[in-house]
Amino acid sequence: MIGRLNHVGVATPSIEASARMYREMLGATSITEKRALPEQGVWVAFVDLPNSQIELIEPLGEDSPLKGFLEKNPKGGQHHVCFEVPDIIAARDEMRAKGATVLGNGEPRIGAHGVPVIFLHPKDMGGVLVELMQTPAEPH
Amino acid sequence: MIGRLNHVGVATPSIEASARMYREMLGATSITEKRALPEQGVWVAFVDLPNSQIELIEPLGEDSPLKGFLEKNPKGGQHHVCFEVPDIIAARDEMRAKGATVLGNGEPRIGAHGVPVIFLHPKDMGGVLVELMQTPAEPH
16 A cells, blocks of 8 residues: 655654754755745754755644654754654545554544545554555656 | 655663563554664664665663663654765865764764765754764665
């Protein structure tokens, strides 16, 4: 079922500071502008790599789902991995049938790439928060 | 400097159990055999994705560097990200000059892909343990 590793989600208290680190220390050359995803409670920017992306996410608003993570990890850290799937509804139903726990109400939401996504609880995924994203029409 | 996202390192108490989860729940179709890397204190296996890999790592021996991680995260979890660089010595020297902390004695070690690698302390990397790997001659 899973296809490409679309991105690794990295939580940060400051996208600006993280973008500077990726650019100046690690020499990343393409980093997107920061933008708001209010319905997900995050700011987001992408570090483009030749084959994948790092998704930098920063809390947006008081109810951001990242708040707890950053309280435990004040410097930030690896938050989730995102795999592409051909059909998000088929993937959701298959994951549920196999005993995975789909977060939220189970309805896919539109993610940062403009395609529907779901998240799977880490407890069934080897401790890893897994995002499944319907394969975008264009890479990334 | 950084090129491809070579892999995401995922620590697990059992590579067999994790491989089963990736195969049976997430539908991964290509997972390498588990093998020992005694000098790094880990067992390793790779989940092949079309553009990258998940590196499953399990403690090997009493002094495994994964023991502390798994005590804090008994189910496992995301452990590191690995970026390819063209020249590991040049990358190490550049990272040091920019204030990053190279783990161990700073001498690159041969990693699971047969090429030299170094690790950078998370405190300078936005809370993420970063592995740099000299680009393998063949993909993966």
